[in-house]
Amino acid sequence: MRIHKEGYRIIFNSLLIITVIVALFFIFTNSLMVRSIVGTVGVLILILIVRFFREPHREPLNEDDSVTSPADGTIVEVKPVYEGEFLKAECIQVSVFMSVFNVHVNWFPVKGFVEYYKYHPGKYLVAMHPKSSEKNERTTVVINNLGTRVLIRQIAGLIARRIVCYAKEGSAVSQGDQVGFIKFGSRVDIFLPSDARIQVTKGQKVKGNITIIAKLPLS
Incomplete structure (x- = not known):
């Protein structure tokens, strides 16, 4: 399983945005619970975005009819x-x-x-x-x-x-x-x-x- 080329930019931009948001919460919030929730949600969102662009390898059937x-x-x-x-x-x-x-x-x-x-x-x-x-x-x-x-x-x-x-x-x-x-x-x-x-x-x-x-x- 690999990532489709159409997802490269979206995944990179999403990673950048999520990283910035999570970093801001870690900087301005002292609550360990809030940090954990925000970090977990950020990771889950990124995983979902990556899954959208998965590219499975499948052998073609090659039957004319x-x-x-x-x-x-x-x-x-x-x-x-x-x-x-x-x-x-x-x-x-x-x-x-x-x-x-x-x-x-x-x-x-x-x-x-x-x-x-x-x-x-x-x-x-x-x-x-x-x-x-x-x-x-x-x-x-x-x-x-x-x-x-x-x-x-x-x-x-x-x-x-x-x-x-x-x-x-x-x-x-x-x-x-x-x-x-x-x-x-x-x-x-x-x-x-x-x-x-x-x-x-x-x-x-x-x-x-x-x-x-x-x-x-x-x-």
Whole structure:
């Protein structure tokens, strides 16, 4: 387990701020109990922040017809929808909600090439809100996998205010490559062909780059 590069600055700044606050309490407070409480709380907060940016090593599945989960979390939606931004077609939407306690790295669920990428500024509704995928700050990435398109959408939430996306149009990607990072939780939506065979159910816990979300009807 290592720390993701997106966390370096936040962890350093947090360590600096916590150290200053704890030092001030130690200087201006004689109470051993207050010092102990402040010191303990400071350490716990720093541990939580470091955990937010953990980066587990996971071997990619490397199966052409398998769609792996792009994130750790819980399946909150499995439903037929019309995707109107790029695919312009009926799809199956699978949504993974990431809590602040989940790993926040996002992975490419299939191999192929990045056919489309777009960043959308927006609001910061609660990620569970049905309109969050349309109204919130988000990125849309389409991967062309042997002629089959898979769209993934990183969505910011009430707490998550920073989306990082590494996708570049025209670049080749492998299943399990990092697509980006959402700081402090939120949600990732996957839009699959309507004839994809879904392998997960609503409420199921999933692991990014490990759990198979669906099987694709590749020709």
